[in-house]
Amino acid sequence: MEAIKNEIMNEIEKYETVIIHRHVRPDPDAYGSQLGLKGYLQAKFPTKQIYAVGESEPSLDFIGTFDDINDSTYEGALVIVCDTANSPRISDSRFSLGEKLIKIDHHPAIDQYGDINFVNVQASSTSEIITDFIIHFNDLTIIDETVARLLYIGIVGDTGRFLFNNTTPHTLEIASELLKFPFNHNDELNQLAEKEPSLLPFQGYVLQNFQLNDKGFCKVIITSDVLETFDIAPNEASLFVNTIADIKGLKIWLFAVDEGEEIRCRIRSKGIVINDVASDFGGGGHPNASGVSVDSWETFEHLANALNKKL
The missing domain is CATH 3.90.1640.10 (inorganic pyrophosphatase (n-terminal core))
Structure with missing residues (x-):
């Protein structure tokens, strides 16, 4: 070094x-x-x-x-x-x-x-x-x-x-x-840490619409319709990736935002290596914080299944 x-x-x-x-x-x-x-x-x-x-x-x-x-x-x-x-x-x-x-x-x-x-x-x-x-x-x-x-x-x-x-x-x-x-x-x-007051209703949406299973895997899906409803840009939506991080029993979470030409998926975990899965789908990053872009919600589900299998 x-x-x-x-x-x-x-x-x-x-x-x-x-x-x-x-x-x-x-x-x-x-x-x-x-x-x-x-x-x-x-x-x-x-x-x-x-x-x-x-x-x-x-x-x-x-x-x-x-x-x-x-x-x-x-x-x-x-x-x-x-x-x-x-x-x-x-x-x-x-x-x-x-x-x-x-x-x-x-x-x-x-x-x-x-x-x-x-x-x-x-x-x-x-x-x-x-x-x-x-x-x-x-x-x-x-x-x-x-x-x-x-x-x-x-x-x-x-x-x-x-x-x-x-x-x-x-x-x-x-x-x-x-x-x-x-x-x-x-x-x-x-x-x-600051966020514009106009963005906080979207945070409420995230807290009410996450999908958590009994293994500790969680999905948050933000479609273009949701972005339009809350008048929020994709990059602004990504600020809320850790909104659900304090859920008891959470181990891996997948935060997906429809950006139009692609679906940007942010992957986070607590102590479980997930960048290998991200790499398999053309992405990468850190062992506990990675990202990948997919071309369809079908591919997104394949990604979610691969992450779920980690548990």
Whole structure:
């Protein structure tokens, strides 16, 4: 791990332009690791051109914003992709236009698309990896509370406020280092949890329409009709994937949202590996938090049956 950190820094030092990508449908860790790395590199190399690109997620706009750059900017540039397991999920397909490509991630290493691939599946988040990277070079003293805030948000997001089983003693040590910076972490936690009042009737629908069996498997099915009834967008509906997480006896749950061209299925579990099933259906992710898109409700039922068999 230490050698690859040095190798990555050697590459960064060679390039005057560094462009940072992450995955589509960004979550707090995608935002935090990408923008945190950008802020760190800007502090360490003030004369370099450092950019972060990709589509925004309105519910996460409070975290930060992204750059709009021309294709020509990629000429002779170093591209770094954060928090993205496989290349089809990289936001902004121009990532391949750079001169060299580096992958930094904590998901299982299924698609090693980079010229250099730094994958640490023991890390809670890519934001934890970026913080370790900064500490490795004794650079905590050159970052400010803005960078620390971004990385902390990423760690909090992927650990579910340190409640998920990917939270390790090292994760908490890293978080404690970031909390030494003067940002208001309570405000950040509150903003991560906040939802528009207009969305809460939909939360009530989820709580009244989940399908739980006696094995501890649960399905939540959100059709286009439901989205229309509650005037809610698919990405907004996905914010409620953990609404049922506190049900007693729950072991695996499948939250499916009809997005028009595909049905996006988010899979969660409590201690049971489910990313192998997601992979069988063309998806992937973490052992206890994965996702997959299917083309029909019939395929969705096959996915549900495969997950149910896990129990």
